[in-house]
Amino acid sequence: MKYDYLIVGSGLFGSVFAYEMNKIGKKCLVIEKRNHVGGNIYTENIENINVHKYGAHIFHTSDTQIWEYINQFADFNRFTNSPLANYKGNLYNLPFNMNTFYQIWKVKTPAEAKAKIEEEKKLANITTPKNLEQQAIALVGKTIYEILIKGYTEKQWGRPCTQLPPFIIKRLPVRLTFDNNYFNDLYQGIPMGGYTQIIEKLLDGIEVKLNSDYFEYKDKWDSIADKILFTGMIDQYYDYCYGSLEYRGLNFETETKNIDNYQGNAVINYTESAIPYTRIIEHKHFENSVSDKTIITREYPITWKKGMEAYYPINDKNNTEVYEKYQRLAEKEDKILFGGRLGLYKYMNMDQVIKEALILVEKEKKNDI
Numbered sequence: 001m002k003y004d005y006l007i008v009g010s011g012l013f014g015s016v017f018a019y020e021m022n023k024i025g026k027k028c029l030v031i032e033k034r035n036h037v038g039g040n041i042y043t044e045n046i047e048n049i050n051v052h053k054y055g056a057h058i059f060h061t062s063d064t065q066i067w068e069y070i071n072q073f074a075d076f077n078r079f080t081n082s083p084l085a086n087y088k089g090n091l092y093n094l095p096f097n098m099n100t101f102y103q104i105w106k107v108k109t110p111a112e113a114k115a116k117i118e119e120e121k122k123l124a125n126i127t128t129p130k131n132l133e134q135q136a137i138a139l140v141g142k143t144i145y146e147i148l149i150k151g152y153t154e155k156q157w158g159r160p161c162t163q164l165p166p167f168i169i170k171r172l173p174v175r176l177t178f179d180n181n182y183f184n185d186l187y188q189g190i191p192m193g194g195y196t197q198i199i200e201k202l203l204d205g206i207e208v209k210l211n212s213d214y215f216e217y218k219d220k221w222d223s224i225a226d227k228i229l230f231t232g233m234i235d236q237y238y239d240y241c242y243g244s245l246e247y248r249g250l251n252f253e254t255e256t257k258n259i260d261n262y263q264g265n266a267v268i269n270y271t272e273s274a275i276p277y278t279r280i281i282e283h284k285h286f287e288n289s290v291s292d293k294t295i296i297t298r299e300y301p302i303t304w305k306k307g308m309e310a311y312y313p314i315n316d317k318n319n320t321e322v323y324e325k326y327q328r329l330a331e332k333e334d335k336i337l338f339g340g341r342l343g344l345y346k347y348m349n350m351d352q353v354i355k356e357a358l359i360l361v362e363k364e365k366k367n368d369i
């Protein structure tokens, strides 16, 4: 065999795995179907602004080991994500905190805010939330649910909040303090100079073939490596034998504007259902980039169909059951490993992806002894 590992996909998972394996002397080949490395964290410098080509990416984690790991490959700034929500022309702070409660109800103290939420929760008569709508009302009450959550969530996921699992909304903090930090994590920031440098450093000295889809020449790729790490869609790998898993697609509409500041913030969400996009990103605010121009991206969630880029796995009950069948097939494999968001069919943030990749590396090292 020419290679110890063939790595399908040059996203964060594949690149961390390749880096660690290369470090211990394993010969790796990375193949990537896109015309660039990095998967969805890819950034491109345009007009002196690092543009997040596949949507806003903010690194955040509470895991010191992972924070130190990623800091080997870039210096991070102290960016704190504090998005705003625009609903019918009015602006509200996110995540749900005392600023939001003041803007909605004019309440000024935590006790007043708590009482308001309790009052609305009681009216809705929710004991154990069974879906996202009930979970949201239980957390922040019906008014905020209708202004800041319902429209956004239904656009984002393409189905009613009553048909979505409660855990999706539990990602967001609810705070009785005047704190607009979107995340609760200990560490947060943007790599100064963009994310692509991280991937380039991870893949330094490793052979990479771009514009190469694994499925186009599967037999050839299978024949040149002892083992394969696959970070594409697991259902596609098994030729959809148990049916297709569901994903959410995205369209990105990027525009360069001849002004230096368009919206005054990196992220503004549009929470009403009548506006088809979920958010507008203004890239220069991630790094305070100096430029006479500004670049913005509108993000439109779309129905995913085979052949399109799959951005979000939809981890509801049905898809989880189908995925578990594929997972049972995967467990029987000895030559092929699965990893990443699409290989594990799990919505993971970057820190989780690094952690999972390092766990797989350790497993492989043990098997090698």
Ligand code: FAD
Binding pocket: 008, 009, 010, 011, 012, 013, 014, 031, 032, 033, 034, 037, 038, 039, 040, 041, 054, 055, 056, 057, 058, 059, 060, 212, 213, 214, 215, 231, 232, 233, 250, 311, 312, 339, 340, 341, 342, 348, 349, 350, 351, 353
């Ligand atoms: P990917 O980045 O999807 O990489 C997989 C790679 O495999 C791709 O390059 C793909 O082209 C390639 N590939 C697939 N199939 C084949 C094939 N058959 N042959 C060859 N190549 C193939 N995380 C955060 O921590 N913070 C954020 O703020 C954040 N924001 C996000 C915003 C959006 C819009 C999205 C979609 C995700 C966001 N994430 C965020 C999650 C983050 O993007 C992922 O955790 C991370 O990029 C996943 O890395 P991966 O390697 O698993 O997958």
Ligand code: UDP
Binding pocket: 085, 094, 148, 149, 150, 152, 153, 156, 168, 169, 171, 172, 269, 271
């Ligand atoms: N959400 C919302 N309104 C907002 C932002 C988020 O209702 O303005 C909900 C939505 O259901 C989303 C979930 O909160 O799917 C989690 O938000 P997060 O920002 O973590 O989503 P991501 O884009 O990272 O998947």
